[in-house]
Amino acid sequence: MLHTPVHHHFDLFLEHQHGRFTLFLPVFLAVGMLAYFDLTFEPSLAWSCAALAATVAAVPALWRWAIPRAAALCAASATTGFTLACLATAIVPPFPDLPRHAVTLSGRLAAVEALPEGQRITLAAASLDDAPPLARSVRIRLRTTDAAPLSPGDLVQVRAMLRPPAPPDYPGGRDTQREAFFDGLAAYGFALGPAQRLSPAARGWWQALRTRVAARLMAGLPGPRGAIAATLLTGIGTAIPPRERAAFQDSGLAHLLAVAGLHIGIVMGLVFATTRFGLAAWEHAALYWPTRQIAALAALASGALYLALTGAHVPIMRSFAMACLLTLGVLTGRRAVSLRGLALAAVALLVLSPASVVGVSFQMSFSAVLALIAGYELARPALARLPDGWWRRPLLHGAGLVLTSLLAGTASMPFAAYHFGRATLYYVPANMLAVPLTAAWVMPWGLASLALMPLGLERIALVPMGWGISMLQAVAHTVAAWHGAVVGVAQMPAWGLALVAAGLAWAGLWRGWLRLAGVAPLLAGLACPLLVHPPDVLVTPQASVIALRVGGHTLVEASATATPFEVQAPGRVWGGTTEPLGGTGPATCTAAACRASIRGRPVVLAQRPDAATCAAALVVSASWLHLPCGATVLDRSTVADGSAEAWVDPDAVRVLTDATARGRRPWVVRARPALPMALTE
Numbered sequence: 055m056l057h058t059p060v061h062h063h064f065d066l067f068l069e070h071q072h073g074r075f076t077l078f079l080p081v082f083l084a085v086g087m088l089a090y091f092d093l094t095f096e097p098s099l100a101w102s103c104a105a106l107a108a109t110v111a112a113v114p115a116l117w118r119w120a121i122p123r124a125a126a127l128c129a130a131s132a133t134t135g136f137t138l139a140c141l142a143t144a145i146v147p148p149f150p151d152l153p154r155h156a157v158t159l160s161g162r163l164a165a166v167e168a169l170p171e172g173q174r175i176t177l178a179a180a181s182l183d184d185a186p187p188l189a190r191s192v193r194i195r196l197r198t199t200d201a202a203p204l205s206p207g208d209l210v211q212v213r214a215m216l217r218p219p220a221p222p223d224y225p226g227g228r229d230t231q232r233e234a235f236f237d238g239l240a241a242y243g244f245a246l247g248p249a250q251r252l253s254p255a256a257r258g259w260w261q262a263l264r265t266r267v268a269a270r271l272m273a274g275l276p277g278p279r280g281a282i283a284a285t286l287l288t289g290i291g292t293a294i295p296p297r298e299r300a301a302f303q304d305s306g307l308a309h310l311l312a313v314a315g316l317h318i319g320i321v322m323g324l325v326f327a328t329t330r331f332g333l334a335a336w337e338h339a340a341l342y343w344p345t346r347q348i349a350a351l352a353a354l355a356s357g358a359l360y361l362a363l364t365g366a367h368v369p370i371m372r373s374f375a376m377a378c379l380l381t382l383g384v385l386t387g388r389r390a391v392s393l394r395g396l397a398l399a400a401v402a403l404l405v406l407s408p409a410s411v412v413g414v415s416f417q418m419s420f421s422a423v424l425a426l427i428a429g430y431e432l433a434r435p436a437l438a439r440l441p442d443g444w445w446r447r448p449l450l451h452g453a454g455l456v457l458t459s460l461l462a463g464t465a466s467m468p469f470a471a472y473h474f475g476r477a478t479l480y481y482v483p484a485n486m487l488a489v490p491l492t493a494a495w496v497m498p499w500g501l502a503s504l505a506l507m508p509l510g511l512e513r514i515a516l517v518p519m520g521w522g523i524s525m526l527q528a529v530a531h532t533v534a535a536w537h538g539a540v541v542g543v544a545q546m547p548a549w550g551l552a553l554v555a556a557g558l559a560w561a562g563l564w565r566g567w568l569r570l571a572g573v574a575p576l577l578a579g580l581a582c583p584l585l586v587h588p589p590d591v592l593v594t595p596q597a598s599v600i601a602l603r604v605g606g607h608t609l610v611e612a613s614a615t616a617t618p619f620e621v622q623a624p625g626r627v628w629g630g631t632t633e634p635l636g637g638t639g640p641a642t643c644t645a646a647a648c649r650a651s652i653r654g655r656p657v658v659l660a661q662r663p664d665a666a667t668c669a670a671a672l673v674v675s676a677s678w679l680h681l682p683c684g685a686t687v688l689d690r691s692t693v694a695d696g697s698a699e700a701w702v703d704p705d706a707v708r709v710l711t712d713a714t715a716r717g718r719r720p721w722v723v724r725a726r727p728a729l730p731m732a733l734t735e
Contacts, residue, residue: 086135094717147189190240206261221696223623225715235721289364304534306481314369326353375399425465428562459485475626496522542629550582589699
């Protein structure tokens, strides 16, 4: 059968794009995984495999026709991603039932992490009292007075209270239960007594090495500087004080504290340059040895070591995968194709960890790299036309700093806004100062300290490294203090983020004027918070935070047990600043209740319901209410399993609970039925 004119033109189109269509197959692989995680029920693995077999079989059957072939390849990629995600969930052990009383935990230490105050341990295959070991790990925060010298691999015992991973702070928010499910965590908790070491380390030597290196770095540089040095060189960043972390976040420098492509690029670049320079200085090696290939292998080995030392997180794994492809190109004498390398790295990570596709780290990392590759591809002709002269090199360097900061920061900003509800505005000047300082001073001295550590001389390099870290802190705090450095962003619906990702992928992967078609979905996704009706009421799990949106004011009442992350939840939903409920805002409060009007309908936040409460359209309470009337109620029982949101419309009140938003999935932990305090006394 001959090609139709449509199919012929499509073949010419693909030929003009030089294989760019294949770069979309990882995108559809991710689409299938996202479709799986967006479900509110657990699909059948057998049906998923059947759908995969059908779509894969359709590819050779439709291969002769261009458009059907492309559709079949996309469908096969999507069903592959869906099935891989379904399989990844099926092989993960379920969450165990946890006791409500204090238990004695015993097990091998998988990790020991320093905190700003005290330390946190992770027990692998922990036993609760005399029960068989769990198939998952348990993370315990030790008492601040507990200074027991613990090391990964030790067999320890500690008495603690446990709790399951917390549900999202609002429907559609960050799902820490899903993260814990795929990370192999069973519970979190806090110690009631000191941790006792029953026997020394029998295994886990590499994790113990990481811990010792981090401890020596923090001993050589006391205070926040040592915690930042430990983060850059070992990936253990739990000891950074909240104030320092907030300054890096507000200035747009948070990526410096999340070991990623920048860091491994600096490490491998330094090793490559040093090795090649050393071989070039040796006449015999320079004349007879393949110095470029040897330097590339040395850089790759150093990258693998740095990857292992920093914990092999998603961003650095993506960067190392691309570095492997680049090294392979150097060894074979071929130029590596950056977009193809990015696509292969994405496929490798998604196959190994399908759950990473819904994580902020994966999304921000790949969006930033895609924007950098596509942006430099467009800017390269303009940069090549810069006039010759002594100013050309510094001008190229400055343009590269601006372009890199602008592309990476702008591409990752929508994903940061979606997950964190905030956007930083001065990331370009902050990165122009901080990134060169990190690359030219901080990281080289940090690597020197690692090299000197076996000799006990690491402080020789740590002192100048500390000077550089102090300058990084100064940049972060200065930029974070600028007016309007951080802007609160209203909650973006998931479909809006999907439009942003689709537009970015389209604009980044195609070539030529076809890129412009990606601008429309990109802008639509960014504008979607203006097109949706945000909720009027938010209640976090266990009613620890209750927030109302009244007349442009966000009124918040937080209990003493609310965590800082829960207190920030209203800001992530509505953006902007919050006000305490009962202040001078548009709500009238008495000792019994607070009353407000939303779209002309009364809303009551009741402490002790009275007869007037039944006249409200919506009644919200942090306790258990039993109202003998038809008012819609959001009380402690409504949010026992998770958060809830409510919309007060002129003719009805709509309520969305976390149980409805997430449905029944293996990672969703439902609370046991709880009785009001009055019924348990």
